[in-house]
Amino acid sequence: MITLPMIYDLAGLMFAAVAIEAALDRANPRRFLSAGFWGLYAVSFGAGSYLPDLANGVLVLVMVALAALGLGRGAPPTTTPAQRVAGAERYGNALFVPALLIPGVTLIGSLLLKSVVIGGRPLIDPTQATLISLGLGVVVGLAAALLLLRPPVLAPVREARRLVETIGWAAVLPQMLAALGAVFALAGVGTVIAGLLNDYVPLDTRLLVVAAYAIGMALFTAIMGNAFAAFPVMTAAIGLPLVVHKFGGDPAVVCAIGMLSGFCGTLVTPMAANFNIVPAALLELPDRNGVIRVQVPTALILLLGNIILMYLLAFPR
Numbered sequence: 420m421i422t423l424p425m426i427y428d429l430a431g432l433m434f435a436a437v438a439i440e441a442a443l444d445r446a447n448p449r450r451f452l453s454a455g456f457w458g459l460y461a462v463s464f465g466a467g468s469y470l471p472d473l474a475n476g477v478l479v480l481v482m483v484a485l486a487a488l489g490l491g492r493g494a495p496p497t498t499t500p501a502q503r504v505a506g507a508e509r510y511g512n513a514l515f516v517p518a519l520l521i522p523g524v525t526l527i528g529s530l531l532l533k534s535v536v537i538g539g540r541p542l543i544d545p546t547q548a549t550l551i552s553l554g555l556g557v558v559v560g561l562a563a564a565l566l567l568l569r570p571p572v573l574a575p576v577r578e579a580r581r582l583v584e585t586i587g588w589a590a591v592l593p594q595m596l597a598a599l600g601a602v603f604a605l606a607g608v609g610t611v612i613a614g615l616l617n618d619y620v621p622l623d624t625r626l627l628v629v630a631a632y633a634i635g636m637a638l639f640t641a642i643m644g645n646a647f648a649a650f651p652v653m654t655a656a657i658g659l660p661l662v663v664h665k666f667g668g669d670p671a672v673v674c675a676i677g678m679l680s681g682f683c684g685t686l687v688t689p690m691a692a693n694f695n696i697v698p699a700a701l702l703e704l705p706d707r708n709g710v711i712r713v714q715v716p717t718a719l720i721l722l723l724g725n726i727i728l729m730y731l732l733a734f735p736r
Contacts, residue, residue: 420540423547426554431465436576449491456485486588495577517564521556528552589693600648609655625666632657633726636677637684644690646681668733676729686718
């Protein structure tokens with residue numbers, strides 16, 4: 420059976436290869452700092468579930484220290500702009516096939532693979548079908564790219580290193596912030612927020628609780644920088660006790676649209692550096708907040724749409 424830890428192991432192997440490549444690159448004067456950072460990140464994926472909590476905590480602190488010292492950027496071998504133009508002209512729209520295979524395999528796997536049984540055992544862990552299918556989609560997309568483009572053997576690792584070194588420490592933000600959200604939930608932050616809302620906001624109608632949950636998800640995501648960090652807190656504060664239990668909302672619909680509402684907050688916050696600040700730097704935009712400014716109208720329209728959808732779809736007729 421394919422399980423989620425196997426997907427984490429694949430990610431760990433990829434970051435381990437990135438760390439080795441970084442350590443061998445003399446063009447980066449901070450190559451050992453970079454190698455140490457990505458090597459520890461590989462350990463967190465490949466062995467994090469086997470390490471005690473204290474060891475994982477120390478691992479994170481060491482990664483923070485390495486990032487604070489500066490990771491630097493190397494010069495991995497890559498194609499020239501002229502070679503990229505020639506490749507685009509040669510392959511045309513076929514270049515999109517490997518990328519489109521990832522969401523395609525993820526969707527098909529999420530819907531179909533969890534019901535596949537071989538030898539009396541499920542092919543994949545049905546409780547983690549989406550994430551496992553995403554991992555399989557990446558593998559299929561990579562295989563398609565290798566067959567289509569015929570790059571050098573080490574090209575995937577070198578391009579992965581070029582990308583993560585360009586993004587830098589911000590690449591780990593989603594994982595770290597999601598973990599922080601779980602810590603906040605265990606610390607009872609959701610209970611505190613629920614108490615404040617009950618004291619100062621009259622959440623006595625279905626529309627008000629839906630709006631409070633959706634807007635709260637967006638605002639807390641903007642503060643935290645990640646919807647996965649906001650989700651356990653706001654769902655414990657408003658989603659489950661009020662929208663689901665008090666007014667009878669469908670948990671699946673409430674949670675799905677609630678997460679989408681959180682992503683509206685992702686669009687408008689510099690805290691989501693890997694989504695909003697890093698792209699501005701990669702594109703060399705004169706305004707570091709230029710991506711956010713363009714996304715604000717879309718975020719507001721989507722948030723309003725999510726409130727309407729939750730109000731119409733989450734409650735049985």
